[in-house]
Amino acid sequence: DTDSLFIQLKKDEGKEAAQNGMRIAGDLNNFWKDKISSEYGLASHLEIEFEKYYRKFIITPARGSESGAKKRYAGIVVESAAGGEKEKLEFVGLEFVRSDWTRLAKEFQVELYTKVFNEEDVDDWIREIVKKVKAGEYDEKLVYRKRLRKDVDDYTKNIPQHVKAARLLPESVGTVYYVITKRGPIPIELKHNDIDYNHYIEKQLKPITDSVLSLLDKSFDSIVESDQLSFF
Template sequence: MVYESDIKPCDRYLMERFITGACSIAGKPIQHDGYIQYTNPRLTAAPYRPKLRTLSLDIETNYHTDAVLSIAGLCYGAGLEESAVVFIVSNDYIPPGESLTYRNYPHEKNLLMAFMSWVNEIDPDILCGWNVVNFDLMHLQKRCSVYGLALNLSRAGKPASIIPGKQNSHNAFARISGRVVLDGIDCLRLTSSITKRGHEIILKTRELIEAKGYKVIYGDTDSVFVWLEGEFTSQQARQTGKTLQESLNHWWTDHIQTHYRLPCYLELEFETHFERFFMPTMRGSNQGSKKRYAGVISNSAGEKKIIFKGLETVRTDWTPLAREFQRELFERIFNGQPFEAFIRELVQKMYNGDFDAKLRYRKRIRQDIDSYIKNVPPHIQAARQLPEVGQWIEYHITQGGPQPSNQIDNAIDYAHYQEKQLKPVADTILQFVGHSFDDIISGQMEFFQ
């Protein structure tokens, strides 16, 4: 139990003003030697994101002698130009590489002293690395002690100390005054733990919803999709969602307080009501895929809008025609409008050349085009036909293969776009209304043979 007297006056002052981090100060400043004084100022919460400096480090050691052979550091952040420095025990000159500098030292002791001096010179706020506490920093401390050196990596002039775990030698703790140490392994464990706990919460929430007689068509990661079977008005559906929200939040609050004696900061929120909804199942399963769905929602004015998530209409690696085709097809099916004639007409116009400008692909070139040897993707084949290549390439598929969109000298391969763009888009939803793309255009295709 916490009493009012247990709370420090300064903490209470900040809490009552909802100041949990940075704050702004309004008042008359009085400059003193080394600090500024305010008398009865006005404090309010303020947004602030510090500009931090980060140093990522990695060491290499001699397996037999434990001697440090090299220390690599990558520094970046506020006031620093991103660069990598490698401290290495060697008498041979090593020329610098691109954004990489080598510093040679004749002896391990010289290397350790130079590295610590460099760390204090660049003055990072964060030290990070993979297993940086249990191996890198622990080993540096051990090697410094061999030469009677302190591991001088702190801001306060105090030696850094790496404290081994009491029960687990792989659970050490780094105490470096003025700096924060982030170990990649610990961060990964924390992330996995958070994800696992979140998954458990969603699964339990799913059980609670189904216990009330509702059907959950998808529940994983951070969302639950509930199907209200039967006839519901939009207002009734929204009220049901809000009632579920209140019931679930009450259950979680009571559960966490009862079992863990902790306040509950979990909050499930009713997000939206889809009047019409489409979610394709995952391959080989009858479970829905949260990352891919489409649905109709209405705003406060009663205006309807289709929301797409993860389908071709929101993906840049599909052609503009495919995205427009999908949006129009979904709107027709959701609104109960005829769609067969629309599909046949669009295919015919495509073969007539009416949509050539909308048949372009746009892809990012992520590496040197000459690095592709065995498997050369279409966008790289097109890029190799240009005298100069940027980060993006727009191209068409022609009967002579991929060609840059601005220098096509072959007939466009409309059959490719029919099979690889229009058909997959259409069959995604047509299968659920008893149709298929091939059946709809089967008689029409005789004209294009």
């Protein structure tokens, strides 16, 4: 009972989105009521209801695929408010809502999608973020956080990064805070002045960028590499 159905309104229907959404939901419910009654002689208990209206909406492609991923989308939600309407950016199933992604990734994703929805150019902005990451200006935003689900000694195969970091600590912890260095994952309690910036660029910024810019026939690599080529 939590599955969603997305319907694209006609151009002029967005002005009264809530009314049109409720009308469409009513039409669908009546359709199934009549169909189930006429074909099976049963009362329909299927019911769909209007929930929200996205003024702009993106379903990101599944990684390694051109088709949209289930329950991975973002949009600008229009809500009723005192004196009119207000808009907010909403993420479902993307990195922004995951606790095990860095603050850099979350802030980057919010700003990137905001710019895309506002049809702003993002190329120079992305290049600037990459430069600042490499310069160490975002080090405090590169910390991963993940809970241990069992004792570190109970992990025997395919040991996750946060477990490797936890094993370096003198005492056990419930949640591990760590960064990726050129030596591997290191808890923030220990010296970590050799942060692997390429890891964060390739594993955080790049997948977030490509998930949305692929819809615009752009890629993270093409944007960053064009900046490097400009030096020659």
